Amino acid sequence: MSLTFFTPPSITTTIFNLCIHFSNPKTTLFNSIKIPSLPPKISKFHPLYPSKTLNLICNNSQNPNVNSQTKIAFNYDFDEDSSNSPWEGALVYKRDPKVTHLEYCTTLERLGLGKFSTEVSKTRASIMGLRVTKAVKDYPLGTPVLVSVDVCRKKHKLRLDGIIRTVLSLGCNRCGEPAAECVFSNFTLLLTEEAIEEGDVIDMGTLFGESKQNTSTNPEEDEDDDDLIDMDDRLYFPPEENEVDISKNIRDMVHVEITINSVCNPGCKGLCLRCGANLNTSKCGCRKQEKEKYSGPLRNLRSEMQKK
Known part of the structure; x- marks a missing residue:
């Protein structure tokens, strides 16, 4: 520049x-x-x-x-x-051959998703039993994000299979008030000792791993489904390194769970299409005015037919 x-x-x-x-x-x-x-x-x-x-x-x-x-x-x-990104260092995997299961805890604020953290999300997370652990020093009062990871060791690579649990505060699709959206998202990360190189062929669709033509002929490698893991979910983890930051991958997976169809309550009445009043907390006279507007000799026909 x-x-x-x-x-x-x-x-x-x-x-x-x-x-x-x-x-x-x-x-x-x-x-x-x-x-x-x-x-x-x-x-x-x-x-x-x-x-x-x-x-x-x-x-x-x-x-x-x-x-x-x-x-x-x-x-x-x-x-x-x-x-540097503000979420770097929030979740770090440390190499340990004795550990096969890990539990991480962070917050939406630490992952740079503070705009989705409100009292609504914190309350729902508390009801679900999600708590911020004492190990979290940054934003201890934020909305918790719990990550459970199972570690599977293979030749020259590590596979992390886990689940993300948190609550997002989104706008209600009906009334616009804050709505709690529970997140239970599965993920898989592949840590490889070999440098990751994408193919030269441009695929206009979604690229999942390597193409069938470039896959290894080793039958042991063909039996697993590591080739189905997306290229973005593969991280270079050389053997001389002891730590790798997975914060960005976890943040991206939480981002995917953002929806426009969230509702604050299944029985939410929404907003009045005429005056914009919140029908959950107030009433409007738009319907009454609409009934009075229509008059004529047939205005009482429906009620008279129902009496018969």
Whole structure:
């Protein structure tokens, strides 16, 4: 990524405009007497648009109509640590040949899903018996996410089969109020000692593992179903490493459980289509007004026929 500075010949107070060039340009303004400290500002845009060009335009605040500018271009190396994901390190698998079952506990907030954590999700999780353990230091009052994992050891690889249990707070499809959506999601991760390489053939559909033509001829490997595991669920775990972060995979699987059909209550009445009132907590007179609107000689025909 490159930055371009445009500076007038003489300036006293400087206004820097940071413009990101892509389909929908955005501008961030900040004041400085000299060239500003770039990392606090630009590092926020780097993860979103890593391959875009940034222009930093410096104008004279005393004479904003100055057109004389000097162009200075240079490259700025971003600090990779500044763009780390907030959920990294939430769930880490540690190599241990004696352990075949593991229990993890974290929270939605720790996985970067705090917007789906409310008192509704916390209450439902408590009713279900899901609790945040004492080992959780970050967001101990958040919505718990429990992960149970069974470890199966094979030649040059480890297979993790597990289940995720948590509660998401989503908007009710009928009234829009917070609704608790229980999550029980199975997952499988394959940790391999060999580097993972995707094929050169582009498949417009879903790619599950390796193609039949590239599978091994070893009958022992053909008997298992590891080749059905998606490429995104395979992690490189070299033998010299003792830990591997599985937080992103768990977060993605929780994300998949987000639905638009969640309801706060099976008997939710929803909203009035005319005035928008919540029929669960209030009443509206739209139906009465609609009945009074229709009048005529046949308005009482239905009631008279029902009497007969």
